[in-house]
Amino acid sequence: xxxxxxxxxxxxRQRADLALDRFSKQIHSEYSGHKDDSLxxxxxxxxxxxxxxxxxxxxxxxxxxxxxxxxPGCSExxxxxxxxxxxxxxxxxxxxxxxxxxxxxxxxxxxxxxHRAYDEATAILAGDALHTLAFELLADCPGLESSQRISxxxxxxxxxxxxxxxxxxFIDLSLEHHQPAIELLQTMHSLKTGALIRAxxxxxxxxxxxxxxxxxALDRYGNFIGLAFQVKDDLLDIxxxxxxxxxxxxxxxxxxxxxxPGLLGQGGSRDLLEQLLQEALMAVAVFGxxxxxxxxxxxxxISRNY
Amino acid sequence: xxxxxxxxxxxxRQRADLALDRFSKQIHSEYSGHKDDSLxxxxxxxxxxxxxxxxxxxxxxxxxxxxxxxxPGCSExxxxxxxxxxxxxxxxxxxxxxxxxxxxxxxxxxxxxxHRAYDEATAILAGDALHTLAFELLADCPGLESSQRISxxxxxxxxxxxxxxxxxxFIDLSLEHHQPAIELLQTMHSLKTGALIRAxxxxxxxxxxxxxxxxxALDRYGNFIGLAFQVKDDLLDIxxxxxxxxxxxxxxxxxxxxxxPGLLGQGGSRDLLEQLLQEALMAVAVFGxxxxxxxxxxxxxISRNY
Numbered sequence: 001x002x003x004x005x006x007x008x009x010x011x012x013r014q015r016a017d018l019a020l021d022r023f024s025k026q027i028h029s030e031y032s033g034h035k036d037d038s039l040x041x042x043x044x045x046x047x048x049x050x051x052x053x054x055x056x057x058x059x060x061x062x063x064x065x066x067x068x069x070x071x072p073g074c075s076e077x078x079x080x081x082x083x084x085x086x087x088x089x090x091x092x093x094x095x096x097x098x099x100x101x102x103x104x105x106x107x108x109x110x111x112x113x114x115h116r117a118y119d120e121a122t123a124i125l126a127g128d129a130l131h132t133l134a135f136e137l138l139a140d141c142p143g144l145e146s147s148q149r150i151s152x153x154x155x156x157x158x159x160x161x162x163x164x165x166x167x168x169x170f171i172d173l174s175l176e177h178h179q180p181a182i183e184l185l186q187t188m189h190s191l192k193t194g195a196l197i198r199a200x201x202x203x204x205x206x207x208x209x210x211x212x213x214x215x216x217a218l219d220r221y222g223n224f225i226g227l228a229f230q231v232k233d234d235l236l237d238i239x240x241x242x243x244x245x246x247x248x249x250x251x252x253x254x255x256x257x258x259x260x261p262g263l264l265g266q267g268g269s270r271d272l273l274e275q276l277l278q279e280a281l282m283a284v285a286v287f288g289x290x291x292x293x294x295x296x297x298x299x300x301x302i303s304r305n306y
Numbered sequence: 307x308x309x310x311x312x313x314x315x316x317x318x319r320q321r322a323d324l325a326l327d328r329f330s331k332q333i334h335s336e337y338s339g340h341k342d343d344s345l346x347x348x349x350x351x352x353x354x355x356x357x358x359x360x361x362x363x364x365x366x367x368x369x370x371x372x373x374x375x376x377x378p379g380c381s382e383x384x385x386x387x388x389x390x391x392x393x394x395x396x397x398x399x400x401x402x403x404x405x406x407x408x409x410x411x412x413x414x415x416x417x418x419x420x421h422r423a424y425d426e427a428t429a430i431l432a433g434d435a436l437h438t439l440a441f442e443l444l445a446d447c448p449g450l451e452s453s454q455r456i457s458x459x460x461x462x463x464x465x466x467x468x469x470x471x472x473x474x475x476f477i478d479l480s481l482e483h484h485q486p487a488i489e490l491l492q493t494m495h496s497l498k499t500g501a502l503i504r505a506x507x508x509x510x511x512x513x514x515x516x517x518x519x520x521x522x523a524l525d526r527y528g529n530f531i532g533l534a535f536q537v538k539d540d541l542l543d544i545x546x547x548x549x550x551x552x553x554x555x556x557x558x559x560x561x562x563x564x565x566x567p568g569l570l571g572q573g574g575s576r577d578l579l580e581q582l583l584q585e586a587l588m589a590v591a592v593f594g595x596x597x598x599x600x601x602x603x604x605x606x607x608i609s610r611n612y
Binding site for chain 1: 427439442451462469476586
């Protein structure tokens, strides 16, 4: 990874962290007008604990980079709202996925999961509140037309509900200890992880006034890098180190999860990654030079070590 | 209750039931284009099980009645979207509140709760999907300006997140086995139940182009009937029959929950109910004759037997 791109990634991450910090403080201070601030403080703490725990901020970065691939024009603050919204949605899904009744995970990014650090009821409610906050941030998005804001709400809702992320998580749970075909693995990931990645790109595009053809190009790019993201995750589970990953290395194998390396082997999975990257690069060729960040992000996704 | 009003209530309820049935089928059939329909069918079943289990549809009725208090003008289908959205939000909150880590309830409206009928993971995800669907229904609301739809999203989000319903539920859990002052009980209910009731009224108003003063009148009315709704619920827990309520009579006492009859006595609670109704009637006087349904609803809320 070249130095300039490393700095870009760090800047996007920092920008998203600042936005998340600011917006989550804001709703707390709005609430604090209430006299019983102390009682719900723990709820806000659990929300912020889950939100600000050092994520890579891949989805916010995709929002920024897709707007950049077009004529940005839109306000920086609008992009921050969108980036924070997508990350709130992602964060809520992690909090709920980690629950004992779901994946029952103790660690997330090297820290105790929300229900371990707090308790199960608090984790359910903190997830619910982050879920709502994601939509509130879009409705309040400054500097955009109402019609754009509605398109953003639609894009996020379609990607994250029963036809998207939640549907994918449900299929994933249903498949545990099964060995389904690769098409099914692909459908599941396309919903569980891919849908929100595609939404992040589309939402950056909506803010930057993308036309239908441009949104389609972003969708295609999102399809390929979404899948690549998952294949790489599966490879890292085998090849990565527990310390760098922030979660137990080898946990997929221990949980008999169906993975790409399990189906295609490590070599086959690496070939697939390379092929997906080429497809992704072709998809954004229409944007010319402005797609440079999207191209670099594709390369980063298949070469990252955590 | 006079015959005409009883018929109005039944008609609103049927109208909401039909809308919920149609919209929840619609997202399933949109999804069914996917090849792996069978895998997520259970998720849709759990959503519909929770949504279509014979609720009173108080919140949808408030949406219809508040639009009627203004010059309706807006499309009937728009009101159905809004009514269904508020009920999806309410339904998700019940599914999550019933979970073992929260209130741990086995029965809801006389039927096994979602996590009993299905399982805990399915209930968490069905709740999450209903939560998202609530916002999707608003974004897709036909016949309204984008700016109105954005106002609807804002109203629902503000009422249901950490500053509203979820915050109230969190305070409620924190108070278990405590005996806080009546002001705190009031704050908790104003968030947990009141916020969504106020939102339902406000959202009907937004669809019918209410001005700021009219929205404030609806808010005031919502404050009083929201509180009355809760006082009546507490009274029913003592005075009602398990069979009619569809849940265990006396469960508040058994769970050492703080209630209005516990704080004010049954007589004091009935006096409070009467006083709240008078305040609610005054709040909607500005709407003149058109507020007839809202007035009748106030009377219904304090006299219902389940």
